Amino acid sequence: METLLQQTVNGLVVGSVYALIALGYTMVYGILGLINFAHGDVLMVGALVALEAIRLIQLHAPELGLVPTLLAGLAVAVVVCMILGYTIERTAYRRLRNAPRLAPLITAIGVSFLLQTLAMIVWGRNYHTFPQLVSTTPVEPIAGVFITPVQIVILVVSAVLMIGLVLLVNKTRLGRAMRATAENHRVASLMGVDTNKIIAATFVIGSALAAVAGVMYSSNYGIAHYAMGFMPGLKAFTAAVLGGIGNLAGAMLGGIVLGLVESIGAGYIEDMSFGFLNSSYQDIFAFLILGIVLIFRPTGLLGERVADRA
Amino acid sequence: MTTPILQLRDLRIAYGAIEAVKGISLELAAGELVSLIGANGAGKTTTLNAIAGTLGVAGGELLYAGQRIEKLPAHKRLRQGLALVPEGRGIFTRLTVEENLRMGAYCRRDTEAVEADMERIFTMLPRVKERLQQVAGTLSGGEQQMVAIGRALLSRPRLLLLDEPSMGLAPLVVEKIFEVIRTVAAEGVTILLVEQNANLALEFSQRAYVMESGRITLSGSGADLLADPKVRAAYLGEA
Numbered sequence: 313m314e315t316l317l318q319q320t321v322n323g324l325v326v327g328s329v330y331a332l333i334a335l336g337y338t339m340v341y342g343i344l345g346l347i348n349f350a351h352g353d354v355l356m357v358g359a360l361v362a363l364e365a366i367r368l369i370q371l372h373a374p375e376l377g378l379v380p381t382l383l384a385g386l387a388v389a390v391v392v393c394m395i396l397g398y399t400i401e402r403t404a405y406r407r408l409r410n411a412p413r414l415a416p417l418i419t420a421i422g423v424s425f426l427l428q429t430l431a432m433i434v435w436g437r438n439y440h441t442f443p444q445l446v447s448t449t450p451v452e453p454i455a456g457v458f459i460t461p462v463q464i465v466i467l468v469v470s471a472v473l474m475i476g477l478v479l480l481v482n483k484t485r486l487g488r489a490m491r492a493t494a495e496n497h498r499v500a501s502l503m504g505v506d507t508n509k510i511i512a513a514t515f516v517i518g519s520a521l522a523a524v525a526g527v528m529y530s531s532n533y534g535i536a537h538y539a540m541g542f543m544p545g546l547k548a549f550t551a552a553v554l555g556g557i558g559n560l561a562g563a564m565l566g567g568i569v570l571g572l573v574e575s576i577g578a579g580y581i582e583d584m585s586f587g588f589l590n591s592s593y594q595d596i597f598a599f600l601i602l603g604i605v606l607i608f609r610p611t612g613l614l615g616e617r618v619a620d621r622a
Numbered sequence: 623m624t625t626p627i628l629q630l631r632d633l634r635i636a637y638g639a640i641e642a643v644k645g646i647s648l649e650l651a652a653g654e655l656v657s658l659i660g661a662n663g664a665g666k667t668t669t670l671n672a673i674a675g676t677l678g679v680a681g682g683e684l685l686y687a688g689q690r691i692e693k694l695p696a697h698k699r700l701r702q703g704l705a706l707v708p709e710g711r712g713i714f715t716r717l718t719v720e721e722n723l724r725m726g727a728y729c730r731r732d733t734e735a736v737e738a739d740m741e742r743i744f745t746m747l748p749r750v751k752e753r754l755q756q757v758a759g760t761l762s763g764g765e766q767q768m769v770a771i772g773r774a775l776l777s778r779p780r781l782l783l784l785d786e787p788s789m790g791l792a793p794l795v796v797e798k799i800f801e802v803i804r805t806v807a808a809e810g811v812t813i814l815l816v817e818q819n820a821n822l823a824l825e826f827s828q829r830a831y832v833m834e835s836g837r838i839t840l841s842g843s844g845a846d847l848l849a850d851p852k853v854r855a856a857y858l859g860e861a
Contacts, residue, residue, distance in 0.1 A: 485728070492714050492725050498676050499712035504700035504729035504777065 327571020336518030352545015358523030397519025556615025715759030
């Protein structure tokens, strides 16, 4: 029972990070029909840029407290990733706007390789220790469940960002234009919407979320690495598909569900396989889910759309 | 003589190598209600899309209020007062009716005037007001057409292009929609109407152009064309 509770908490934490990343996938898919496979690498750039910024701050302004240092590093990462997301869309995807769908998809994979290679040139092939500026020492256990301050921060920040994004998309003029453009670019332009700007804004917002997710991910695990974006990127993509790609609520639900299944599965995989597999095989669950969803419910959990009548 | 609000001079529009509109010229004076009729595939919708800017032109000139606008993207044409109600209505089916209408006012900053215009549209289209919070995809075809027209009006157009507003609708609903169009025209908005229902369009408009395989073959006042034996034979189903 305690394992279950503990793994539920862990699952919620990792799941909310997946959810943040999945939002970036699903927003871009919703508006362009493109799986932006470079999204996970934007997360990686966010983590490494934050790491670099934090190192510089600690070198030149060591008197700055831990939290301000982290926030400053995060801010730099967010800004850099927003610019990066804009640049990727502008230079790689925009010119393929009317190309067959396979062309931008392959380009996205190319952008992913490009970002990883550039990061490898800048930061090398080694794993970097990411400074854990928020404590990873568990607070007093509640009902036998350990939770660390950094986990609490991740849960709170993710929740706030997700609520903020939902409000942005559903309540603001920009959000309305995003939804209109997602449904029909041509008609949106007939309403006076500069759809290129809206698409760019979508990339910028998604990249900002990825930057935050990257910093939280690295803060939680204490490492950063040029290829670190691959696995969370793939898992978040799975989460987006699980929830119903193109659907914001679906991405959030998919992320949380995937995190829970993965953590709880990792807690019990040893018992389930009679000791044959251990928790380092936890990635099995994400891809098992992806396979099952694609076979039995390709539209995802919330993917069914309102029927278009008349 | 004042500058026409819209002028097409030998306008040509192509889809790849296939020329759909083969050099047409037409003119609308401010405040006119003009229709463009013709059979399926004559190039009417293509022409409207090119005027609205969602389709590029292959040659010729396109002038709006005396200015060349061929290179202007669609969203900027709307900001100058040129609105299109597209064929098939182009409703955002996943947005609510109110959100659809607000998309029409997307470029406007005069919030108070927008609210006043919304009220005006509600009095003109009471059915729309009843369904404000409904997802637009669940409306009937006629209701969607009204939302599409209301939405276009919220941009305060000077020139309104209407593509087949009667398509797929019951006669009673068509009557209602044409009543709305008449009201809009009476308020001084210039209207270019594309219709397959030639009878209706000719009775309704001051002038009309007849299009046939990418060319304008006839033009004149609605009444003259209605009386023209060639038009009667080709478009009004008379032998």
